[in-house]
Amino acid sequence: MEAITFSRQQLYDLVWSDSLLSLSKKYNISDNGLRKACKRMGIPLPDMGYWNKIKAGKKVAVKPLSKEHKGDQQIRLSLRISGENITEGGLSPQLSLQKEIESDSGLNLEVGSVLINPDPLIIRAEKALLQRSKQSKTNDLLYAGSENLDIRVSQNFINRALCIMDTFIKVMRHRGHDFVIERGDSYLLIAEEKMKMTLRETQTKVVVKDRWERTEYHPNGILSFRFDRYINSASCTDGKVLIEHQLSKLIAKLELLGERFKIERAEQKRWHDKFEEERRIKKEIADRKKTEFSLFRQLLKDSRRWKDAAILREYIDQIERSTMAEGNITEEMTVWLEWARKKADWFDPLVNSTDEWLEDVDPNSLMTQNNMNNSANNYNYNNDYQTGKHDWPLVPWYIKNRQ
Incomplete structure (x- = not known):
């Protein structure tokens, strides 16, 4: 690493030729370390805002170097290797940002005594x-x-x-x-x-x-x-x-707070998104359970209806066999058998045919009855069909009128 020895006069000329922050990027020493070295060697430094005034083309006063100094007379500095940290030992984030703000030529941190083109x-x-x-x-x-x-x-x-x-x-x-x-x-x-x-x-x-x-x-x-x-x-x-x-220091602290706000807001968003996702999953699970239960209950009802429809058809077939064996297959019985089988098709969930007379009736509602034989409109079909005693709608109107 190349090192250079600077006399007191040479270091004075150096710090008045460029800002401490710029020099710290060239030499392996922080701007704060350079400031302390100048203090030990009795070298005056430019006031805050000096370099902004220079960039703005304003006249500035240069502090003279006193000849009366009995302390350190020279300092040895090494050139910074490309890729090394900008500051020796590193600066705090706030101080680093403060230096960046102070070195921004587009900013005027100098507070005047009168308002010029105020906001x-x-x-x-x-x-x-x-x-x-x-x-x-x-x-x-x-x-x-x-x-x-x-x-x-x-x-x-x-x-x-x-x-x-x-x-x-x-x-x-x-x-x-x-x-x-x-x-x-x-x-x-x-x-x-x-x-x-x-x-x-x-x-x-x-x-x-x-x-x-x-x-x-x-x-x-x-x-x-x-x-x-x-x-x-x-x-x-x-x-x-x-x-x-103190404005550059205050602005640096505010902007670091702003960075913290961004992090906190991002964390809050992640937490909120996670919470919403968990709530969505819970709702989906609850909805799925509800749907599963509803579908299974419908499956159970359909299976019972299918079984009842099968029993109903078996019963209708048995009546047909019985009446045929007795020789009582009348026109009225034929009409009834057709009517009964249509009702079985209407009740059977696998057929699910329509019925103009029962279009407002839910077949499942009939499953809630404890016993179909308790219905007020129940008929003793075996006895009735054997005796031939039936009322409309089982007897067609044209047969009924001839009786």
Whole structure:
């Protein structure tokens, strides 16, 4: 592995010629490791946003290298072999994404002091806040209103809050995200999920003692930018580093949350699909059991009807044999035998012939009777046909009229 020794002056020239992230891709050291090396060697580094200004053609100030330094005077760096990890030892996903965002030449992460071509959401919020500032005291916390971005700041911090929000919105839109205002709340749409968004000036609790002791809350000039979705949240607050210089870190955290949302949604979909598939299978099994039972019950009924139809035909044949043996085959008996056999065909599930007089009767309904002999319309056919005593419809009308 080829190694190069850099003097303090050479390393200074190097870090002011290209970004630390770009240098970390060329040399086998992380950008954070390079930053620490520069600190040990007393080498000043460009401020955040320096390289974006360079790309935009803006004038920038270069910090001079102090000659008074008694620490390390040189560093030895090896060139990175193609295919090795981009950062020495690896970076956390959030820091890696943050560096990617900061090195994107298409993004302007610099928060200005005045609004330039503001987003439509910012224009509406500015109008609302300025209108309310005319009707309120200087130290009152102003609210942009339920129909606007959720910005709550005192009069002196309106412009700063709007500039921060405008820069953030433009960067997020450029990276494919969007915003929506619903039911009085502002939301960032990221990975098809909504995160509630608020930019507020925090307040300090003050106990006032006059005639009665009371508690007041006064705006303290510290801004807090927060995003929430159920148990997930991301935020940044003014501290040693102002919000203006924390946007890349905040955006990286939000986008990683977005990736988590995608994974959770995919897992939820898999669970839902599995649940629906199991429910479908259970329903199919239940329906199949119901169908099987219904079909078997019908099979049982059909077999009983078939057997009863066979018995019925045997009975009809026996009557015919008996009457023939006695010499009583009359026209009336012939008609009855034809009628009886048609009824047997109607009742037999294998024949299932039609019968105009029984078209509204289900043959299976007759199977529910405990005993066919209990029917009120039952005839003692053996005795009746032997004696010749029958009523219509067994006796044809033309025979009946001759009697």
